[in-house]
Amino acid sequence: MNMNYIKKMYKILRKDENNYVNTEKNSIKSSQL
Numbered sequence: 001m002n003m004n005y006i007k008k009m010y011k012i013l014r015k016d017e018n019n020y021v022n023t024e025k026n027s028i029k030s031s032q033l
Helices: 003-032
Strands: none
16 A cells, blocks of 8 residues: 555544534534524
8 A cells, every 4th residue: 555645544534523513513502603
């Protein structure tokens, strides 16, 4: 496996995870309004 490819995929996954977490936080805030 190409190391750069793995790093790239890992970064994308991490980014998706962060987006998901932020979305969760935002929806929690919204529901508290």
